[in-house]
Amino acid sequence: MPNKHIKVTVLGAAGGIGQPLSLLLKLNPHITELALYDVVNVPGVAADLHHIDTDVKISCFMRPENKEEENKPLQEAVKNSNFVIIPAGIPRKPGMTRGDLFNINASICAELATFIALNAPEATVLVISNPVNSTVAVFKEIFVKHGVFDAKKLFGVTALDHVRSNTFLSELIEGTLPNHYDIPVVGGHSGHSIVPLFSQSKGDVSLKILNDENILDALIHRVQYGGDEVVEAKQGKGSSTLSMAYAANKFFNIVLNGYLNLKITELASYIYLDNAIPGVTELKRDLKPLLDSQHLEMPEFLATPMTYGPDGVAAVNYSWVKAMNGKEREMFYIATDFINQNVEKGVSFVKA
Numbered sequence: 001m002p003n004k005h006i007k008v009t010v011l012g013a014a015g016g017i018g019q020p021l022s023l024l025l026k027l028n029p030h031i032t033e034l035a036l037y038d039v040v041n042v043p044g045v046a047a048d049l050h051h052i053d054t055d056v057k058i059s060c061f062m063r064p065e066n067k068e069e070e071n072k073p074l075q076e077a078v079k080n081s082n083f084v085i086i087p088a089g090i091p092r093k094p095g096m097t098r099g100d101l102f103n104i105n106a107s108i109c110a111e112l113a114t115f116i117a118l119n120a121p122e123a124t125v126l127v128i129s130n131p132v133n134s135t136v137a138v139f140k141e142i143f144v145k146h147g148v149f150d151a152k153k154l155f156g157v158t159a160l161d162h163v164r165s166n167t168f169l170s171e172l173i174e175g176t177l178p179n180h181y182d183i184p185v186v187g188g189h190s191g192h193s194i195v196p197l198f199s200q201s202k203g204d205v206s207l208k209i210l211n212d213e214n215i216l217d218a219l220i221h222r223v224q225y226g227g228d229e230v231v232e233a234k235q236g237k238g239s240s241t242l243s244m245a246y247a248a249n250k251f252f253n254i255v256l257n258g259y260l261n262l263k264i265t266e267l268a269s270y271i272y273l274d275n276a277i278p279g280v281t282e283l284k285r286d287l288k289p290l291l292d293s294q295h296l297e298m299p300e301f302l303a304t305p306m307t308y309g310p311d312g313v314a315a316v317n318y319s320w321v322k323a324m325n326g327k328e329r330e331m332f333y334i335a336t337d338f339i340n341q342n343v344e345k346g347v348s349f350v351k352a
């Protein structure tokens, strides 16, 4: 077992995702310190987790009433963090889109990004707060402003789309379980920007599904709008929290295993397509003729499968671009248009 000191900070730790995610992190043998920050209710969550007899040390930080002291807890929470995971912000209610969360959540993200830039500029940052397609752009712009942006270390967490794809597909194919599949999902994280590549599964997907347009369309729609299924079932009491905590923990463990040089696993996440990242130039090279044919701009950010290492992203996998079938390419064009608009919203928010 590596004995590196690993500090993980959760911002929004008292929320619907923050609590179960913090529980999963408290069980992680590689973590030394788990810092929990929220603007409300976090002492109770921290006291509760503290009683669990695992070696992870819990520390707790809450924004005080006193304006003069307001910044200190957040500074302390993020200081010296190796990883900061952010499920802070409001969730959807029935009838809302993720875009409707933008104004409130972009302000929260901009504030948190500023504190990270000033107090933990080297940290690897995992953004859960919606709308991910835009909030990650907010983080990037704030980091650039502070001169600390490293594209290899900023991730929008889109793992829930992959988790849902595996689950929903297995339900359609008798005798298979979700862990038989490893569906790559590219694009972004909302509605039509989510592009599950069922034709590129690591576990064989029955041709019966891939060739039956009605079944395949229904499956794709279920993945793209899986979030709505939970929002409606919760009847105004929030969105996915438990499955999201699971997905964030799955993604975090893959990033952590890369960071600790323990194991290389591929999983998609939403990143800024910086040419300095291995595989990005090739990804853009292969995307360009496709996008040009549709008069679409190259997206600045994209969820794409990649591997992770000690410095964050190790390499982007671009083989999926040429392997997309006609239907997947059509979906990708629609996704690109959405993503470009969503990114623009995040960038203009910070610039304004």
Ligand SMILES: NC(=O)C1=CN([C@@H]2O[C@H](COP(=O)(O)OP(=O)(O)OC[C@H]3O[C@@H](n4cnc5c(N)ncnc54)[C@H](O)[C@@H]3O)[C@@H](O)[C@H]2O)C=CC1
Pocket: 011, 012, 013, 014, 015, 016, 017, 018, 037, 038, 039, 040, 087, 088, 089, 090, 091, 092, 101, 105, 108, 111, 112, 127, 128, 129, 130, 131, 132, 157, 158, 159, 160, 189, 238, 239, 240, 241, 244
């Ligand atoms: N990336 C993804 O796949 C998913 C993203 N989400 C998003 O995650 C976010 C959180 O969702 P839930 O946990 O269900 O919401 P929630 O409302 O239960 O929890 C959010 C927490 O953030 C805290 N918070 C608010 N302002 C803050 C600030 N300035 N600093 C620190 N903490 C702050 C709140 O006090 C609350 O405890 C939402 O934006 C939701 O849409 C949800 C599911 C999936």
Ligand SMILES: O=C([O-])CC(=O)C(=O)O
Pocket: 091, 092, 098, 130, 160, 226, 227, 228, 230, 231, 239, 240
């Ligand atoms: O649907 C929502 O608002 C929350 C979310 O991102 C998801 O469950 O995929």
